[in-house]
Amino acid sequence: MSAHSSASATSPLKGYFAVWIALLVGTGLTVYAATLDLAPYNAAIALAIATIKATLVALFFMHVWHAGEKLIKVVVIAALFFLVLLLGLTMTDYAARPWS
């Protein structure tokens, strides 16, 4: 584990460029998928690609993957948990209202 993190710390450039290419490809895919008629899956696919892109940025560009301090991972997960609470509980409320 420590050997792996030190090896990637010495030359992370390859990884950075790989993530950059993946993000550009993801953007292209998002635009292409939007032109297809996939009915309800259009939004799901767009959000899935966006989430993969955001995860790549957070893990590798923002160094969450190699964060030495475990508390950083706790803060990231806690923030996302509260975001899911906010969006999830609001949407379950509105989705369960028969009059809306």
Next chain:
Amino acid sequence: MPDSSSATGLHTEEHNPALLHHFADPEQQRDAASLGMWVFLGTEIMFFGGLFCAYLVYRRWYFGDFAAASGTISMAYGATNTAVLICSSLTVVLAVWAAQTARRTLLITSLILTMLLGLVFLGIKGIEYREKFTEHHVPGASFRFDQAIPGHPGQYANPRHAQIFFSLYFVMTGLHALHMIIGLGIFLWLLTMAWKGRFTPEWHTPVEMGGLYWHFVDIVWIYLFPLLYLIDRHP
């Protein structure tokens, strides 16, 4: 008396100018800064989260009107801006790496490139906003909207509902653009610090923290692009 003199002797012996006295070692100092920055970004996630929540509720209610409104903003500008921000995120990680490995020229070039890409983003955003103003798609007294709902020929979108889309569009992209402008200010400060040679492999915390902020703003855009620009785009 002999106790205190030996303590100060030990302190000056191991003194690292970049290390504040209340941290045990540089690694702990760096982790503390990162942790604080991530807590701030957590509050930013909730800040934007409220807007995303409002967006989701209204999009569910007025999907057809949102699709019609989304169809009037330029997908090409949005996609180009996404690519521009992704490239700026690359130049930011290059800047952080350059600071870690004491490459002054690469650090300064990367910081300047990041700022240029940020300005390109804001320029394209400005062109986009200008089009919205000339089309009277800006919420307010002069708002006009007469577009058919995609997939429902002859059925026109409710202008009041389309106005809600544009309110969310301007608030969300405007708040994002404000973050970009603040980011440009931070990077200008980083550039002057880098120019003066203040960053070393031992201490370059501001570059890392500015980078975290910039990447966060990039992530927000990664979600804004499909949600605002790509609703029901298929022919």
